[in-house]
Structure formats: structure tokens, C-alpha cells
Amino acid sequence: MSEAARRRVAVTGLGVVNPFGGDLLDFFARLMRGESAVRLYHHPASPSPLAQPAVSCPHFDAEAVLGRPLAGVCDRYSQLGVAAAFSAWEDAGLPRQNGGSDEYGVSWGTGVGGTLTFERGYADFYVHGKDRAHPLSIVLAMSNAAASHVAINLGLGSSCLTYSVACASSAVSIGEAMRRIQAGESELVVAGGSEAPLSFSVMRAWEAMRVVGQGDEETAYRACRPFQVGRTGLVLGEGAAALVLEDWEHAQARGARIYCELAGYGQSCDHTHLVKPDAYGQTRAMRLALREAGLDASEVGYVNAHGTATREGDPTEIEALRQIFGAHAENLLVSATKSMHGHLLGATGAMEALITVLALARGEVPPTAHLDEVSPDCQGVRHVMGKGLRGVPLKAALSNSFAFGGSNAVLAFKALS
Structure with a gap:
């Protein structure tokens, strides 16, 4: 694509579901203070005891944020993602699309998708002896579920794409959304990612790789110490973030607040x-x-x-x-x-x-x-x-x-x- 043909891309909306439970600016203020949300996480449904430094979102109430009907057809990773997307949409000053827009799309990232639904299914069969899976297991667990729910509920018809590239998934989703706008294929894209990886199987798997930060009840908050002497590894976290990316001229025409340029x-x-x-x-x-x-x-x-x-x-x-x-x-x-x-x-x-x-x-x-x-x-x-x-x-x-x-x-x- 020639430089002359490439469109500029504005960031006009931000949305987050974070472990502190506050809004966007409260979240950033806590980060600026160096506050840690890492705690020793005791898995609530472990077949064997599991306590590991991790980050959860205990304040997030899916039914309160999304309503019971929508929350009920979403795995937790989708619940988190839809909430972040809705928040970014509101932050961008956009009205809910009544009839939908064929110029607006979704670009999403996730690494493990609906792992909690899969784990619940295994438990139903092999622990509780049930003979039938939950009828919505497939649509709850599929990796494109979060993006699909965002598209359906905001009426976004340009594209609905999901990227799964391990820990680069949502960065790729944002970059590829930028490409669509630059090429004139979409005027606006809600781009981001969501993850709810605090399942017993995922946590045990990461622990087995010996790359998880160590800590007990008193020291878990500092278990993840990048660049530090004696660092011991990462900590898993759940949450979601979304950016509204928009063609620069389109954003200016509707009088949008622009945070910066994705260049x-x-x-x-x-x-x-x-x-x-x-x-x-x-x-x-x-x-x-x-x-x-x-x-x-x-x-x-x-x-x-x-x-x-x-x-x-x-x-x-x-x-x-x-x-x-x-x-x-x-x-x-x-x-x-x-x-x-x-x-x-x-x-x-x-x-x-x-x-x-x-x-x-x-x-x-x-x-x-x-x-x-x-x-x-x-x-x-x-x-x-x-x-x-x-x-x-x-x-x-x-x-x-x-x-x-x-x-x-x-x-x-x-x-x-």
C-alpha cells in the first residue's frame, strides 16, 4: 500500500476489566503508584490443593454489567471481553448501533479461549458422573465467542476476526485491525483481547514449566519482578482490554476525542x-x-x-x-x-x-x-x-x-x- 493511500488510525476509546475493580483512570492511577494486584490464589474447584500467585478480577459481576441473559451464554473470558468492549465503545462516545454498521468491525485476541467451560465439562463427566454435556458447551468455549458477542451486541458488520497467537494474540488483533482501517475496509474497529486462564489445568500446566513466580500469603504480591535480581517467573492473570480504532477523518468528522495515533x-x-x-x-x-x-x-x-x-x-x-x-x-x-x-x-x-x-x-x-x-x-x-x-x-x-x-x-x- 502506498503512503499516499494509507489512512491514519486514531485511538478514540479505551475499555478495561481490571483486578482492582475501578474504572479506567483508577486502574492507571494504581499502576502509577506501583500497586500490585497479585495475590496467592486458592483455586476454588481444584481436584487437589492448588495455591499459586495469580491475578483475578474478584469485583467483576457479569450479570450486573452485562445482564443475566447475555452473561448466561458467555464463558468468563467472553464476559470479561464484552464488558471491556462495551466500556471502550462508551468511552469513544459512540451510540449503540440500532440497525448495525457494515463499516464497523471487531478484531479480538485470546490464547486459551473458553478453558473454564472445557474444564467444567470434564468435571461433569469424570468427577460428577453426568452423562450429558451442557447444551451450550461449544458456543461457550469456542475461541471466537467473545468477538462474536461484541459484534452481535454492538451491531458491527464489517468483520469479526479472532487471532490466537499465544501471548501476542491481542497485540496482533490490534495491529491487524489497524491494517483494515488503513486499507479502507473498515472505518472503525473494536480491537482487544480477553482471557480467563485461572482454571486448574492451565495453572498446573504453567506451574509444570517452572516459570511461575513464587510466593506465599505474605509475599505473593511481589511474586512477579521483571528485570530484578533473583526473579522467579510470571504470574497468570485474568482480565480484558479493548481499544476503539478509527479512521482519522471519520473520528474528526464526528468530533471524537482522540487519545493518540496508532502509527x-x-x-x-x-x-x-x-x-x-x-x-x-x-x-x-x-x-x-x-x-x-x-x-x-x-x-x-x-x-x-x-x-x-x-x-x-x-x-x-x-x-x-x-x-x-x-x-x-x-x-x-x-x-x-x-x-x-x-x-x-x-x-x-x-x-x-x-x-x-x-x-x-x-x-x-x-x-x-x-x-x-x-x-x-x-x-x-x-x-x-x-x-x-x-x-x-x-x-x-x-x-x-x-x-x-x-x-x-x-x-x-x-x-x-
Whole structure:
């Protein structure tokens, strides 16, 4: 696509379902204070005892937010996703579409989809001895259910696409939504992701990989410490985030409030290992995002890092940042907000993109919580530690998402000039 033909993409709405239970700005304020939502999570339906540091959304009441009929036909991951999409839609100042719009679409990401429905089905058969599955099991569990519910309830007829690319899923969904708008295939897309991975099987599976952060009742809140000396791993989290992306001229014509511009998207494959990250693959994704955005690396002031607090993942990402940003890396603000909201697997890219948009729009950069001694293999950038930074004049920011399977996705945002 020629530069002349490519349409600009505005971010006009943000919606989130977060573990603190407050609204969008309350969520961001808590992140700025370095508050952690990580707790020792005791699985309520474990066939054997299971307690693991994790992040849940205990304040979310699906029936109160969505109404009983809609909540009843949704797996929890869909409930979270629809709630975030509705919130973003309202934040964008959009009316509910009565007859629907063939110019508006949905682009969604999830890594494990309706895993709670699957697990409930196994329990019904093998634990409780039932001889019949729940009649809605398929439509509850399918990975495109969340996107479909958003499209149906908001009347979005342009497209309804779901991406499952492990931990890059919702970053890819946002990038691909941008592509549709740039090409003139949609005027507006609700893009994001949702995940509800706190099932016994998923939690045990991640624990078996020995990459889950450690902690007891007193220390669980700091179990995820990206870039820290002695870090022990990630923590799983549930939640959802959504962005309303819009053709720039369309947004201006309806008088929409514009947070910033989604200006670049880079996607690459490491093609080296199923789970081991690769700096070269990550640099290619960042380079592509910067090139499309028309940005020099020195113009980027903040990177919301993928930063999972794993022994191999963190230093690989820092090495990639040093390669891309060169001498500017020493001044580059970097933080990993997973330390506070957890790793939402397929939804984490959307959550971190939303945080990056707010950082850019407000000139405020959240910290990496619990980071007080940077590991020797994670040095070379300006880590934001303890509390967030305010009054930061940012021109551009990146949000990094790097997934198992070697898939990398980077989103580049530009501040309003």
C-alpha cells in the first residue's frame, strides 16, 4: 500500500476489566503508584490443593454489567471481553448501533479461549458422573465467542476476526485491525483481547514449566519482578482490554476525542525455538513498527516491555532494545506492568497497549513494581522503578508482545502534535 493511500488510525476509546475493580483512570492511577494486584490464589474447584500467585478480577459481576441473559451464554473470558468492549465503545462516545454498521468491525485476541467451560465439562463427566454435556458447551468455549458477542451486541458488520497467537494474540488483533482501517475496509474497529486462564489445568500446566513466580500469603504480591535480581517467573492473570480504532477523518468528522495515533505495527517470527525467545526476531518486529510509523528510534521515549520476569525472557528483550535504540537506550524509559496486573496470556498485548496509550496521552509512565536491584543481564536502559514518572514529554511509545511459538508483535503509538 502506498503512503499516499494509507489512512491514519486514531485511538478514540479505551475499555478495561481490571483486578482492582475501578474504572479506567483508577486502574492507571494504581499502576502509577506501583500497586500490585497479585495475590496467592486458592483455586476454588481444584481436584487437589492448588495455591499459586495469580491475578483475578474478584469485583467483576457479569450479570450486573452485562445482564443475566447475555452473561448466561458467555464463558468468563467472553464476559470479561464484552464488558471491556462495551466500556471502550462508551468511552469513544459512540451510540449503540440500532440497525448495525457494515463499516464497523471487531478484531479480538485470546490464547486459551473458553478453558473454564472445557474444564467444567470434564468435571461433569469424570468427577460428577453426568452423562450429558451442557447444551451450550461449544458456543461457550469456542475461541471466537467473545468477538462474536461484541459484534452481535454492538451491531458491527464489517468483520469479526479472532487471532490466537499465544501471548501476542491481542497485540496482533490490534495491529491487524489497524491494517483494515488503513486499507479502507473498515472505518472503525473494536480491537482487544480477553482471557480467563485461572482454571486448574492451565495453572498446573504453567506451574509444570517452572516459570511461575513464587510466593506465599505474605509475599505473593511481589511474586512477579521483571528485570530484578533473583526473579522467579510470571504470574497468570485474568482480565480484558479493548481499544476503539478509527479512521482519522471519520473520528474528526464526528468530533471524537482522540487519545493518540496508532502509527506502526511490526510482526515477525523468530523461527528458532518453540519457547526460547530470540533477540533478532524481536528487533525485526520493532524495526518494522518504527519504519511504518516514520519514527527514528531516538524519538521513542517509552517502551511497555513484554517483561514476564522469566530468567531468559527479560535479558533477551533488553538485548533487543539495546540493539534497536543504540546509545538512546540509556535514556529510554522501560517498564513491565505485568508486575502489577499479571500475565493475561492472549489478552496481555491489549492491556499493555491500553496502558501505553494512557502513558502517551497523559505524559505519565508507570513503573515496574518491586524492582529495586536490576539484574546485571537486564541493564542498559532506564528502568522506571518504584513509582511512576509524571510530566514526561513523550512523542512516541512502543508496546512489545513476544509469544511462545516465536511470534512477535510490536505496536507504535504517536502522541498528538
